[in-house]
Amino acid sequence: IMQYLRVPRTITSVDLVARGLSWSPSMYRRVEIPSTKTKTVGSLLDGWDKGSDPGSFYYLPSSTHYLIRTKALQDHSTLIYPKGDAITALNPRAFESPNLSDGDILLSKDSNIGECAMVDGERWKNYAISGGVVRLRPKIDRFYLFAFLKHQLFREELYSMVPRGATIAHANTLWLDCKIPFPNQPDSARVEDYVSALMEAIVEKERAIRDRNNAILQAIDIELADANAGSGFVYSHPSRNEVAGALRFDTGLYCRGFRAFKHRVDSYRHGPTTLAAMGVRSRRGPNLAVSVSGRSLYAETYKAGWYELIRAVNVSEYGTFVRREWLGNRRKLMTVSRGDLILGCEGFGKGRSIVLIDAPGRTTTNFHATALYWPGATIEQVIWLRCYFAFLREQGVIDWVGVGGSGGHMSPEYFEYLPIPRFPEDVQLRIAALYHSPASAAPKPPGLSKFVEYHRTRNAALGIWQLDRELKGLQAELADVQELIIQGKTVKVPLQD
Numbered sequence: 001i002m003q004y005l006r007v008p009r010t011i012t013s014v015d016l017v018a019r020g021l022s023w024s025p026s027m028y029r030r031v032e033i034p035s036t037k038t039k040t041v042g043s044l045l046d047g048w049d050k051g052s053d054p055g056s057f058y059y060l061p062s063s064t065h066y067l068i069r070t071k072a073l074q075d076h077s078t079l080i081y082p083k084g085d086a087i088t089a090l091n092p093r094a095f096e097s098p099n100l101s102d103g104d105i106l107l108s109k110d111s112n113i114g115e116c117a118m119v120d121g122e123r124w125k126n127y128a129i130s131g132g133v134v135r136l137r138p139k140i141d142r143f144y145l146f147a148f149l150k151h152q153l154f155r156e157e158l159y160s161m162v163p164r165g166a167t168i169a170h171a172n173t174l175w176l177d178c179k180i181p182f183p184n185q186p187d188s189a190r191v192e193d194y195v196s197a198l199m200e201a202i203v204e205k206e207r208a209i210r211d212r213n214n215a216i217l218q219a220i221d222i223e224l225a226d227a228n229a230g231s232g233f234v235y236s237h238p239s240r241n242e243v244a245g246a247l248r249f250d251t252g253l254y255c256r257g258f259r260a261f262k263h264r265v266d267s268y269r270h271g272p273t274t275l276a277a278m279g280v281r282s283r284r285g286p287n288l289a290v291s292v293s294g295r296s297l298y299a300e301t302y303k304a305g306w307y308e309l310i311r312a313v314n315v316s317e318y319g320t321f322v323r324r325e326w327l328g329n330r331r332k333l334m335t336v337s338r339g340d341l342i343l344g345c346e347g348f349g350k351g352r353s354i355v356l357i358d359a360p361g362r363t364t365t366n367f368h369a370t371a372l373y374w375p376g377a378t379i380e381q382v383i384w385l386r387c388y389f390a391f392l393r394e395q396g397v398i399d400w401v402g403v404g405g406s407g408g409h410m411s412p413e414y415f416e417y418l419p420i421p422r423f424p425e426d427v428q429l430r431i432a433a434l435y436h437s438p439a440s441a442a443p444k445p446p447g448l449s450k451f452v453e454y455h456r457t458r459n460a461a462l463g464i465w466q467l468d469r470e471l472k473g474l475q476a477e478l479a480d481v482q483e484l485i486i487q488g489k490t491v492k493v494p495l496q497d
Contacts, residue, residue, distance in 0.1 A: 003152060003156070004031045004032070004033075004152070004153050004156045004157070004486075005029045005030065005031055005156055005160055006029065006030065006031070006032045007025045007026075007028060007029050008028055008030065008032075011028055015028060029160055030157075030160050031153065031156050031157035031160055031179075033153070033179055033181055033486055034486065034487045034488045035181045035182070035184055035485060035486055035487065035488035036184060036488060037181065037182045037183070037184040037188075037488070038179040038180060038181050038182065039179065039180055039182065040176060040177055040178065040179055040180070041145075041149075041175060041176050041177070041178050041179075041180060042176035042177065044138060044139060044140050044145055044180060045136055045137055045138055045139060045176075046137045046138070046139045047137045048107075048134045048135060048136050048137060049098055049129075049134060049135040049137070050131065050133075050134050051068075051096075051098065051128065051129030051130045051131050051132070051133045051134065051135075052096050052128070052129075052130070052131055053130055053131035053132075054067070054090065054091070054094035054095075054096075054128075055094075058090055058091040058093070058094035059088050059089065059090065059091075060089040060090065060091055061089060062089050063089035063090055063091065063092065064092060064126060065089070065090045065091070065092045065095040065126045065127075065128070066087050066088065066089055066090055066126060066127045066128070067087065067088050067089075067090040067127070067128050067129075067130055068080060068086070068087055068106070068127050068128065068129045068130065068133060069085070069086055069087065069088065069130045069132070069133070070108040070110055070111040070112055070115070070130060070132040070133055071084065071085065071086035071111075071112070072086035072087055072106075072117065073106060073107070073108045073112065073115040073116055073117045073133070074112075074115060074117070075115055075150075075155075076316070076322040076323070077117060077206065078117060078118055078146075078150065078199075078202060078203050078206050079117055079118060079120050079203070079206055079207065079210070080106070080117045080118075080119065080120070080124075081117065083317065084348075087127070090128065095126070095128055096128050097125070097126075097128060098128060098129055098135055099125070100119050100124040100125065100127055100129075100135070101119065101122065101124075102119060102120060102121055102122055103118060103119065103142055104118065104119040104135055104136075105117075105118055105119075105135070105136040105138065105142060105145070105146055105149065106118075106119065106129060106133050106134070106135055106136075107133065107134050107135075107136060107149065107175065108132055108133055109132060109133070109134055109171040109172060109173075109175060110131070110132030110171070111132055113155075113158060113159070113162060113171040113175075114149075114154060114155040114158040114159065114171065114175065115155075116146070116149045116150060118146055118203055120203070120207050121207075141192065141193075141196045143195075143196040143197075143199040143200045143203075144192050144195050144196045144199070145180065146199055147195050147196070147198070147199040147478060147482065148180045148181070148482065149180075150199075151479075151482055153181075153482075153486060154178055154180075157178045157179065158171055158174060158175050158178050161174040161177065161178075162174060181485050181486050181488075182485065183485050183491055184488055185490050185491065187493070190448070190493055191481075191485070191491045191493060193448060194448060194481065194491070194493045194495065195478065195481055195482065195485070197448060197451040197452050197495075198451075198474055198477060198478040198481065199478060200452045201451060201452050201455040201456075201474055202471060202474050202475060202478065204452065204455055204456050204459060205455065205459065205467050205468075205470060205471040205474065206471060208459040208460075208462070208467050209318050209320065209464050209467050209468060209471070210318065212318075212434050212435070212463065212464045212467065213317070213318045213319075213390070213464060215434050216387045216390065216391070216431055216434045216435065217390065217391055217394055219430065219431050219434070220387065220388060220391045220431060221391070223421075223423060223427055224264055224265070224268060224421060227268060227269040227270065228264065228267050228268055228269065229267060229268075229269045231267070233259070233260045233263045233264070235256045235259060235260070236259075237254070238253075238254040242254075246417075248403075251400070251401070251403055252399065252400030252401070253400065253401065253417060255400060257396060257400060258396075258397065258400040258401070261395060261397055261419060262419045264419075265419035265420065265421050266419065268421040268422070270421065270422040270423070270424065271421075271422050272419055272420060272421055272422065273420050273421070273422050274415075274416050274418070274420060275372075275415050275416065275418065275420065276415075276416060278374070278420070279374060279375060279376065279377075280372055280373070280374045280385070281372070281373055281374075281375070282370045282371065282372050282373075282412045282415065283334065283370070283371050283373075284345075284367060284369075284370050284371075284412065285334065285364065285365035285366045285367050285368070285369045285370065285371065286333045286334050286364060286365075286366065286367065287366075287367040288327070288329075288366050288367065293329060293331055293333065294329065294330060294331055295329075296327055296328060296329045297327070297328035297329075298325060298326070298327055298328075299325070299326045299328070300323070300324070300325060300326070301326070302326060303326050303328060305328075305362075306326045306327060306328045306362070307326065307327045307328075307329065307333060307335070307362050307363060307364045308324065308325070308326055308327075308360065308361060308362065308363040308364075309325045309326060309327040309363075309364060309365065309366065310336070310342050310354070310363060310364070310365045310369065311325065311349075311365065311366055311368065311369065312342075312343075312344025312345070312346070312347075312349030312350070312352050312368055312369050313344075313347075313349045315342070315344065315349065315352045315353065315354045316352070317352055317390065317393065317394075318390075318464055318468075319353060319354045319355065319386055319387075319390065319435060319464055319465075320354070320464065320465075320468040321354070321468070327364065333364045334364055334365075334371075335362060335363055335364050336356060336360060336363050336364065336365060336371050337356070337359075337360070337373075338356050338357070338358065338359040338360065338379075339355070339356065339373065339374075339377075339379055339382055340355070340356050340371045340372065340373050341353055341354070341355050341356075341371070341372040341373070341374075341382055341385060341386050341389075342354050342355075342356070342365055342369050342370075342371055342372075343369060343370050343371075343372055343389060344368065344369050345368060345369060345370050345409055345410050345411065345412070346367075346368035346369075346408075346409045346410075347368065347408075347409070349368070350393075350398055350399070350402055350408060350409065350410055351389060351390075351392065351393030351398035351399075351410070352393070353386045353389045353390065354386065355379070355382055355383050355386045355435075355436075355465075357379065357383070357436055357465050370412055372385075379436070380428065380429050380432040380433075380436070381428055381432075383432040383435050383436050384423065384428035384429075384431050384432045386435070387431050387432065387434070387435055388420065388423075392418060397418065397419070398410060401414050401417045401418060402414065433463060434463055434464070435463045435464045435465060436463045436464075436465045436466070437461065437462055437463035437466060438462075438463075438466055439458065439461045439462050439466060445494065445495055446495070447495055447496055447497035448493065448495040448496075448497055449497050450497075451495060455470075455474075458470075
């Protein structure tokens with residue numbers, strides 16, 4: 001939804017000539033910022049560094065050096081998104097080091113134009129940026145600038161400048177002319193500090209979520225390695241009886257990777273199990289096709305009487321929501337409950353999962369997802385299972401068990417092929433705590449000067465679920481402040497030093 005684009009009431013003859021004497025209103029749409037205090041992006045930079053395109057000839061299956069592509073900059077993430085082919089291994093001979101460092105801002109000027117991300121940490125020394133990405137060198141507070149580069153206002157203005165008709169949009173240097181609004185009030189510096197602190201705290205929350213997810217994957221990997229009593233793996237081709245029992249050729253069940261992983265679980269000290277043996281049950285989400293469920297309406301904001309719709313594409317690999325959606329339908333659809341585990345079973349969202357820890361309202365999912373429920377299990381056990389699904393996805397097991405192209409699918413009848421170890425209860429609880437670990441509320445909001453440090457310290461005690469809830473709260477608070485700045489209205493900073 002283009003929120004800030006407007007068609008002007010009047011145009012000049014210069015505008016008319018510049019657009020080939022076209023009288024189409026859409027040709028003249030532009031972003032109008034009510035605030036009178038704005039500066040162009042170019043005026044806020046000491047310069048920028050452009051990446052290079054070494055060419056696919058230099059791409060490798062694995063390497064010590066990598067190339068960050070435009071796909072690594074996503075609207076749902078403040079940090080570099082490393083999944084899929086967003087980052088590719090690169091021949092060191094073609095590597096041109098940009099010397100990336102913590103806090104650098106990367107901006108995409110090609111393909112997904114206007115998307116940006118911040119470099120986190122010092123682990124990016126062996127990473128180059130592609131020709132579609134630029135590294136900015138801000139001469140103002142980088143978090144204030146980054147907050148508005150991630151805002152819808154910037155992308156809408158940039159899109160309105162880019163010529164239409166090309167297969168892939170290129171912003172070139174047009175992004176330098178986009179305007180960044182500033183607070184227009186006596187204590188404007190304090191408001192800028194407030195925006196900066198909110199943005200930095202958001203980045204810290206997302207970094208903590210990723211760290212916690214990595215800790216989950218590492219904990220499962222270590223447990224399988226340390227408690228493995230089996231012999232070494234030796235690959236063997238499937239026997240006739242195995243193929244006859246599975247009745248499947250369209251699968252990765254016979255590949256070396258899956259067989260090695262299954263051997264690892266089978267050799268686990270406490271033995272393997274299956275979802276059915278654990279008592280886990282499933283129900284497929286409703287088919288929302290018009291021919292099956294009738295006409296549906298969709299919205300990105302809450303509507304009274306509508307269902308909240310959970311789709312796998314709106315769930316991150318960290319078990320959080322990247323987008324919320326509501327569905328209006330006259331029929332009575334299947335609903336999900338607290339403690340249900342929603343698992344994506346189709347396409348590229350296959351294997352993504354989330355546990356409904358908080359009691360949901362009127363909530364459903366769709367046919368591309370399956371709701372798993374575990375009668376008699378504690379919420380911590382269900383959370384552990386979600387964490388293990390995340391591990392299976394990361395290891396490639398979900399893809400091996402699934403079938404088909406374009407992401408494929410993994411129907412519930414294939415669940416019994418998933419190798420699951422019998423982790424002891426204490427191990428399950430330790431892993432689950434990384435995802436769900438409530439902390440007491442702060443006695444009072446910290447001062448502005450200590451705001452970021454307060455959240456950084458608080459993050460250490462929170463699980464992914466709590467981190468995401470606080471992240472969403474900070475994002476909403478930042479959006480409210482930014483809207484006031486855009487409209488040229490006064491912002492009251494609630495934090496006192």
